[in-house]
Amino acid sequence: MFYHKFRAKDISLLIDGRLEDKRALLLEEHLHSCSRCQHTLESFKKLTNAMGHLQRLNAPVGLAQNIQTKINTKKTLKNPFSRFNLIYIPMSALGVAIAVIILISNTYEPLHKPYKEVAIMSTEEHTIQSKAKAKNDYKQTETSAPPMPAITKPFIRILPISPNQDTDKTVNGVGSLSKGLRTAKLAPETNTSDNLDKTLLSSANRLITKAGGQTIAVNTESDTTIYIDIKIQYSNIQTLAASLSNIGSINNSIPITKGNSEVVTLRIELYYK
Amino acid sequence: MGTELNSATDEDAKSIKAFRAGDINAFNRLLEKYMDRIFNVCYRFLGDYEDAKDASQDVFLKVYDSLNKFRGDSSFYTWLYKITVNTCKNKLNSIEYRLFRKMGIIIKKDCQGKPNKNSLDEYIQNLPNGKPSPLTLLEYKEKELTIQRAINSLPPIQKIVVVLRDVEGFNYEEIAKITGLNTGTIKSRLFRARVRLRKKLEASL
Numbered sequence: 001m002f003y004h005k006f007r008a009k010d011i012s013l014l015i016d017g018r019l020e021d022k023r024a025l026l027l028e029e030h031l032h033s034c035s036r037c038q039h040t041l042e043s044f045k046k047l048t049n050a051m052g053h054l055q056r057l058n059a060p061v062g063l064a065q066n067i068q069t070k071i072n073t074k075k076t077l078k079n080p081f082s083r084f085n086l087i088y089i090p091m092s093a094l095g096v097a098i099a100v101i102i103l104i105s106n107t108y109e110p111l112h113k114p115y116k117e118v119a120i121m122s123t124e125e126h127t128i129q130s131k132a133k134a135k136n137d138y139k140q141t142e143t144s145a146p147p148m149p150a151i152t153k154p155f156i157r158i159l160p161i162s163p164n165q166d167t168d169k170t171v172n173g174v175g176s177l178s179k180g181l182r183t184a185k186l187a188p189e190t191n192t193s194d195n196l197d198k199t200l201l202s203s204a205n206r207l208i209t210k211a212g213g214q215t216i217a218v219n220t221e222s223d224t225t226i227y228i229d230i231k232i233q234y235s236n237i238q239t240l241a242a243s244l245s246n247i248g249s250i251n252n253s254i255p256i257t258k259g260n261s262e263v264v265t266l267r268i269e270l271y272y273k
Numbered sequence: 274m275g276t277e278l279n280s281a282t283d284e285d286a287k288s289i290k291a292f293r294a295g296d297i298n299a300f301n302r303l304l305e306k307y308m309d310r311i312f313n314v315c316y317r318f319l320g321d322y323e324d325a326k327d328a329s330q331d332v333f334l335k336v337y338d339s340l341n342k343f344r345g346d347s348s349f350y351t352w353l354y355k356i357t358v359n360t361c362k363n364k365l366n367s368i369e370y371r372l373f374r375k376m377g378i379i380i381k382k383d384c385q386g387k388p389n390k391n392s393l394d395e396y397i398q399n400l401p402n403g404k405p406s407p408l409t410l411l412e413y414k415e416k417e418l419t420i421q422r423a424i425n426s427l428p429p430i431q432k433i434v435v436v437l438r439d440v441e442g443f444n445y446e447e448i449a450k451i452t453g454l455n456t457g458t459i460k461s462r463l464f465r466a467r468v469r470l471r472k473k474l475e476a477s478l
Binding site for chain 1: 420
């Protein structure tokens with residue numbers, strides 16, 4: 001919207017006295033000769049004049065009172081100790097009481113614990129009493145259940161042995177094999193017990209029998225390993241290995257080759273690392 | 274407008290000090306002093322008597338709540354107008370208000386372009402004490418309503434700027450303080466508003 005050299009915006013600014021002095025002089029000069037710009041100036045002047053003379057309305061009656069009432073209501077709600085606020089006080093008092101009770105119950109420790117009764121006795125009496133106490137403590141230790149060892153699974157190795165090998169002789173320098181079931185300690189000592197060995201052996205024997213094997217000899221004399229020599233059908237070895245994996249971790253890949261005979265002799269080593 | 278208010282700033286400062294000291298009457302004095310002016314601005318911004326009533330009530334409640342936080346960086350009336358402008362701007366921008374306005378316009382159209390009876394009665398009650406002839410009164414009233422309708426049709430910022438400048442008589446710097454706009458923006462918004470109004474009111478001015 002151009003009016004020759006001047007925009008309508010310049011005329012709007014001229015009305016407000018906000019046009020630069022130099023430009024204002026030029027515009028005023030221009031206005032003498034330009035009816036279009038004169039008309040724009042007149043229309044803007046009329047508009048601002050009408051706007052400036054719009055009726056000034058008075059605030060509605062009661063507005064001040066409404067505001068004051070609202071302020072008073074706000075003040076009452078904000079002030080918990082206001083005598084008008086009958087619900088707020090019991091509620092806040094109840095809250096404080098609950099908080100105090102919780103705090104006390106969590107932190108309370110009797111400051112003065114009840115004194116222990118101390119018997120006054122002679123040295124002799126004291127010695128007798130001490131001995132009796134020691135005896136009692138010892139009994140308690142004896143009768144109380146032994147601590148349960150941590151159950152760890154043994155490792156299992158299945159090795160082929162020669163069918164002609166004398167199973168009663170020393171094998172791998174571990175010790176002599178003997179028939180029958182005996183118990184021995186297994187390492188680590190803290191983790192084992194005789195009961196545990198028996199359980200382990202009986203489990204192993206049960207699984208061997210179930211897989212169609214036959215126990216030839218058992219050696220439990222070693223502190224670390226139980227040796228079980230067995231005879232088993234070649235076809236049943238995999239079944240046996242699968243069964244034994246329930247009681248321990250099989251630690252080798254069973255390098256057994258089929259010989260002339262269908263029955264093979266194996267040594268099962270149960271050991272803890 | 275500016276000088277009139279500037280002369281009152283000392284008085285306002287005293288009232289604020291007294292209010293901070295716990296004198297509730299000091300707030301009432303400020304309320305009495307500015308209530309009409311704030312209501313009038315709200316009416317020009319919102320174009321509805323009831324809305325202006327609610328808005329001016331909100332303004333004074335906000336003033337009451339935050340008068341203790343008033344730091345005195347600007348004069349009290351600038352701060353008061355700032356709150357007024359923000360309150361009205363929020364109202365103008367709210368979806369509910371826009372919907373209400375749409376519905377209101379439909380109702381007014383049904384009434385052959387005249388405002389509802391209650392507003393009209395209140396409007397007549399608030400006219401100056403002179404006794405103009407019924408015809409003059411009617412013409413005056415019609416002109417007023419036409420101008421107000423034209424103001425209502427402006428976008429919010431243009432409306433705020435033109436009301437503050439042409440109705441309330443604030444200068445550009447004061448408008449900048451109140452609205453937070455820079456002077457360049459005020460100039461352009463004011464010009465656009467005037468062009469729009471001139472176009473709408475050409476026949477009636």
